[in-house]
Amino acid sequence: MGIANVGIVGAGTMGTGIATNLGRHGFAVKIFDNRPGAVEAAIASARGFYARQVEKGRMEPAEAEAAGARIAAVDGLDGMVGCDLVIEAVFEDFDLKAGLFETLSRLLPESTRIATNTSCLRVTDLQRHVSNPGRFLGLHYFSPAQVNPVVEVVRGEATEDAVIEEALAFCRATGKLPIRCRDSFGFAINRFFCPYTNEAVRALDEGLGTAAEIDAVAKEAVGAAAGPFFVMNIIKPRINLHAIRNLAPLGPFYAPAAGMIVHGEADRPFEIGEAGEIPEQRRREITERLWLGVFLPVLQALDEEVAEPADFDTGAREALKFTRPPCALMDELGRAEVARILDPALSRYGIAAPASLARVGNISR
Numbered sequence: 001m002g003i004a005n006v007g008i009v010g011a012g013t014m015g016t017g018i019a020t021n022l023g024r025h026g027f028a029v030k031i032f033d034n035r036p037g038a039v040e041a042a043i044a045s046a047r048g049f050y051a052r053q054v055e056k057g058r059m060e061p062a063e064a065e066a067a068g069a070r071i072a073a074v075d076g077l078d079g080m081v082g083c084d085l086v087i088e089a090v091f092e093d094f095d096l097k098a099g100l101f102e103t104l105s106r107l108l109p110e111s112t113r114i115a116t117n118t119s120c121l122r123v124t125d126l127q128r129h130v131s132n133p134g135r136f137l138g139l140h141y142f143s144p145a146q147v148n149p150v151v152e153v154v155r156g157e158a159t160e161d162a163v164i165e166e167a168l169a170f171c172r173a174t175g176k177l178p179i180r181c182r183d184s185f186g187f188a189i190n191r192f193f194c195p196y197t198n199e200a201v202r203a204l205d206e207g208l209g210t211a212a213e214i215d216a217v218a219k220e221a222v223g224a225a226a227g228p229f230f231v232m233n234i235i236k237p238r239i240n241l242h243a244i245r246n247l248a249p250l251g252p253f254y255a256p257a258a259g260m261i262v263h264g265e266a267d268r269p270f271e272i273g274e275a276g277e278i279p280e281q282r283r284r285e286i287t288e289r290l291w292l293g294v295f296l297p298v299l300q301a302l303d304e305e306v307a308e309p310a311d312f313d314t315g316a317r318e319a320l321k322f323t324r325p326p327c328a329l330m331d332e333l334g335r336a337e338v339a340r341i342l343d344p345a346l347s348r349y350g351i352a353a354p355a356s357l358a359r360v361g362n363i364s365r
């Protein structure tokens with residue numbers, strides 16, 4: 001079955017971004033939200049986005065007009081009948097999403113694909129609320145979905161192979177780089193992005209450096225365009241804390257740093273300020289802390305076969321704009337060096353060395 005008509009439920013930040021991406025790539029979109037004015041705002045936002053693309057010379061005026069005309073408002077979930085795929089992007093609330101899938105299961109033919117854009121809930125748990133669960137999967141877009149090229153394609157326990165293959169092709173047809181991953185906490189990218197930000201806060205809590213110094217060092221350490229504190233302030237500390245708490249079942253290394261809890265619970269941005277000259281020793285310690293935050297989760301996730309090495313690197317490069325993505329960077333540093341960087345955390349948190357450490361040197365090849 002091909003996908004040409006796509007329904008979107010939830011016209012907030014993500015639903016609007018996904019609709020904008022789909023309209024531009026020739027897909028007919030039906031969008032629904034139960035908040036008055038939300039769908040109209042989403043359509044206006046998509047048209048505004050296309051108009052800016054025309055101004056920048058990236059779209060022809062006729063193309064922008066056609067893209068805008070592809071996105072239609074519907075005023076109820078029954079308006080999704082006739083779609084090949086329905087993507088859910090409502091609030092991150094299990095009962096809300098589960099109830100929605102039960103309603104969609106009653107309304108839609110059993111062949112209609114259904115996807116969730118959840119960041120933190122288990123795809124497998126949501127799947128239990130869908131009739132014919134083999135057609136259900138996670139499509140985890142990154143914000144802003146209008147332009148961020150990465151989508152994690154998440155297989156729930158019951159998702160059929162053909163549905164995953166079709167979703168990968170669908171993502172590519174929408175100009176995205178799909179990352180195939182298991183239904184594991186944080187999927188592929190938040191699995192290391194969250195601990196990376198968490199180690200940044202632990203480094204701050206322990207006085208290894210100021211937020212400005214840690215941000216400056218991160219730019220070199222992982223080749224990030226912006227450091228972790230700057231990025232956390234954009235994401236919002238409350239959202240970041242929620243994403244980190246979602247990783248708690250993975251063990252104490254993933255528990256939120258004290259400063260993360262303080263800022264997250266108050267949703268108070270980190271004060272960054274200016275970094276002066278950073279002494280070499282301090283630079284080194286901060287670098288190793290940030291590397292630990294990335295390397296340990298990626299190696300553990302490789303042990304668990306959450307995703308392929310190339311996919312972790314694609315996600316880091318494309319979704320996070322790290323020019324030094326984890327697997328390539330570990331290969332560059334070599335096994336002994338990576339083991340040395342991991343060592344203090346393995347003792348501190350009582351963790352066994354990941355088996356994938358043995359692959360360092362050849363992971364990304």
Ligand SMILES: NC(=O)c1ccc[n+]([C@@H]2O[C@H](COP(=O)([O-])OP(=O)(O)OC[C@H]3O[C@@H](n4cnc5c(N)ncnc54)[C@H](O)[C@@H]3O)[C@@H](O)[C@H]2O)c1
Binds near residue numbers: 009093
């Ligand atoms: N914002 C991000 O960076 C981001 C990134 C990836 C995934 N996500 C996930 O995407 C989902 C949506 O997040 P968001 O940031 O777009 O949220 P949002 O608050 O901007 O939008 C959610 C929308 O869902 C609508 N809604 C709620 N209940 C509804 C219902 N019963 N029927 C129809 N519409 C309903 C709301 O009115 C709202 O417009 C969440 O699961 C979130 O975890 C968010």
